[in-house]
Amino acid sequence: MEEEYAELFSDEVKNALQDALKDMKNSVDVYVFIDSSNENCQYCNVTKKFMQFVADSAPKDSDGQSLLKVHIIDRADGDNKSLFEKFSIERVPTVAFYDGYIRWTGAPLGEEIRALVETIVRLSQGESGLGAETIEAIKNKINNKVVIETIVTPSCPYCPYAALMAHMVAFESCKAGKCNVISNVVEAYENQDIAEKYQVMSVPTIAINESVEFIGVPYEENFINSIIEKQKAS
Structure with a gap:
């Protein structure tokens, strides 16, 4: 799985992400729901890594922090049960914005990266x-x-x-x-x-x-x- 998605984390992809995200204005929170204890969740780790990679590619605020705030919510950590319930998350991985009213159930990879990036930019701009x-x-x-x-x-x-x-x-x-x-x-x-x-x-x-x-x-x-x-x- 890791080798299969190695090209996701290339400089070429990072440059494309930086260009696509450069118009972000305000910070955006994204919640990545995974279960590190579930061996059957083969996309959990790559989804977590990719969302952190997207955040690294996003513009920074005045404090040098990414405008994309990634929150990793791992079901294996019992303290996160309330967030799974608040967002009504049943499946992993799930990538969620706006308390779960906007979400991907499954990894937003391949062509869906375009929708992911454009969603982030529009939420950031409020338009x-x-x-x-x-x-x-x-x-x-x-x-x-x-x-x-x-x-x-x-x-x-x-x-x-x-x-x-x-x-x-x-x-x-x-x-x-x-x-x-x-x-x-x-x-x-x-x-x-x-x-x-x-x-x-x-x-x-x-x-x-x-x-x-x-x-x-x-x-x-x-x-x-x-x-x-x-x-x-x-």
Whole structure:
């Protein structure tokens, strides 16, 4: 596993990360949930190392600290049980932002690195990049709980666009003071039971409140309309 991902930690990748993250403005907290006692969690260590590598590549604040604050939450440490519960984390590795309303279940590697980096930058800038009409709809029309699951694979070049859009809907929901949208990007190979549940044949596959709504990257307007339709009374 370590040799397989050695190229992730090259100078070339570090330079690309530094360039992609240079527009960060404010600090961003990311929580990396792992279980060092679980030998079956083959992606736990590489996910932890990679998120620390991303933090090393991020701009520094006035105290010389990275603007990306990485918190490693290891299930093997019993003191972390409350954080697993607070973020509603069941699977490892999980990479989570905003109290878990924005998350990757599985390692955000391969093509998903692009979505990860862009999510970090947008959270840091406080700007989702979504259209004004979309933001208004999130504020005014999404009032019940919504769980968006975006099923991806590391080799899928279109998946980051779907992942980012879902994450930014959750971000705008929290900016509106509601935090009623959870965006969960699920790595299919690591979570085959979820992929099977939704009978995923191609990615990205997007399920809203456990109903598959899109295969492929939806238009923003269609995506929001579907969320509004599928929201359920909490």
